[in-house]
Amino acid sequence: MTVLVHSRAALAAELAKAPGEIAVVMTMGALHEGHRQLMRVARERSAFVVVTIFVNPLQFGPNEDFEKYPRTLDDDLAACRDEGVTVVFAPSRDDVYPGGAPSITMHPGPLGEILEGESRPGHFSGMLTVVQKLLMLTRANVAYFGEKDFQQLALIRRMARDLDMGVEIVGVPTVREIDGLALSSRNRFLSPDQRRSALALSRALREGAARSDPDSVLAVAHKILAEEPGVRVDYLALTGTDLGAAPESGAARLLVAAKVGSTRLIDNVALQLTPGTGAPL
Ligand SMILES: Nc1ncnc2c1ncn2[C@@H]1O[C@H](COP(=O)(O)OP(=O)(O)OP(=O)(O)O)[C@@H](O)[C@H]1O
Ligand SMILES: CC(C)(CO)[C@@H](O)C(=O)[O-]
Numbered sequence: 001m002t003v004l005v006h007s008r009a010a011l012a013a014e015l016a017k018a019p020g021e022i023a024v025v026m027t028m029g030a031l032h033e034g035h036r037q038l039m040r041v042a043r044e045r046s047a048f049v050v051v052t053i054f055v056n057p058l059q060f061g062p063n064e065d066f067e068k069y070p071r072t073l074d075d076d077l078a079a080c081r082d083e084g085v086t087v088v089f090a091p092s093r094d095d096v097y098p099g100g101a102p103s104i105t106m107h108p109g110p111l112g113e114i115l116e117g118e119s120r121p122g123h124f125s126g127m128l129t130v131v132q133k134l135l136m137l138t139r140a141n142v143a144y145f146g147e148k149d150f151q152q153l154a155l156i157r158r159m160a161r162d163l164d165m166g167v168e169i170v171g172v173p174t175v176r177e178i179d180g181l182a183l184s185s186r187n188r189f190l191s192p193d194q195r196r197s198a199l200a201l202s203r204a205l206r207e208g209a210a211r212s213d214p215d216s217v218l219a220v221a222h223k224i225l226a227e228e229p230g231v232r233v234d235y236l237a238l239t240g241t242d243l244g245a246a247p248e249s250g251a252a253r254l255l256v257a258a259k260v261g262s263t264r265l266i267d268n269v270a271l272q273l274t275p276g277t278g279a280p281l
């Protein structure tokens with residue numbers, strides 16, 4: 001049975017019943033198969049799984065989509081029930097921030113200043129602050145996050161390690177539609193035409209990642225994105241798996257952020273680089 005709680009007191013009462021390890025899957029709701037995959041991976045290991053649903057105002061910029069972010073609690077609850085989730089914690093803003101905006105917050109450091117951090121000032125500070133609070137409130141031993149938000153996952157791992165938080169952070173591969181589009185709550189804002197345009201993101205990543213020479217990887221991906229007029233690229237970046245400089249060879253990551261209409265989407269893939277193998281485009 002899945003129990004829905006809204007207050008931190010009701011959450012604490014449910015947590016007291018946990019027989020052992022507590023797992024958490026944090027979300028902003030509007031749940032889709034990507035979220036459900038996180039829940040399934042969590043359930044495979046832990047009998048007690050908490051899903052949090054909270055659209056965190058602290059991680060949205062003033063001109064971002066906080067107000068219009070989809071809120072679909074009834075459907076979300078049904079999805080959590082289907083996946084055998086133990087507790088759904090859907091707090092109000094006052095429950096999470098009883099004293100208003102916190103005066104002590106997380107500082108993401110240099111990794112938080114590039115890519116998403118550069119495009120969304122303050123985003124990662126707000127995100128890490130609420131993740132830390134939700135880890136404390138849920139008393140989680142293990143927490144699951146999607147690779148779709150690759151930089152977010154890297155920062156959460158780093159926070160847990162740097163601050164000795166004693167929680168295990170598990171990354172879960174990105175779940176995609178059959179045509180390659182990464183599942184995202186924001187996909188529902190796309191018109192059919194915009195959805196077709198949005199496919200350029202995953203196509204650019206896939207075809208770029210099929211190359212192994214760094215110049216070719218970026219050139220192929222750039223070309224695909226440039227040829228899609230419905231897409232305005234924010235960044236396309238080839239990095240190491242730690243989001244630092246791309247290695248000359250070995251495991252790397254290709255990341256993209258772009259606006260399709262007024263909807264901002266992100267995606268990324270893993271790839272292997274081998275120098276000197278660039279075939280002409
Ligand atoms: N397609 C996906 N595959 C795997 N995990 C995902 C996917 N989409 C989201 N997640 C993960 O689910 C968790 C909650 O994410 P969130 O609620 O922001 O959903 P979202 O679809 O990423 O929403 P948005 O696109 O609006 O940011 C995060 O750990 C996120 O990485
Ligand atoms: C981790 C998170 C739930 C924190 O608000 C959010 O950033 C998200 O949904 O990815």
Ligand code: BAL
Binds near residue numbers: 059149152
């Ligand atoms: N999925 C990352 C949360 C955000 O876009 O604010």
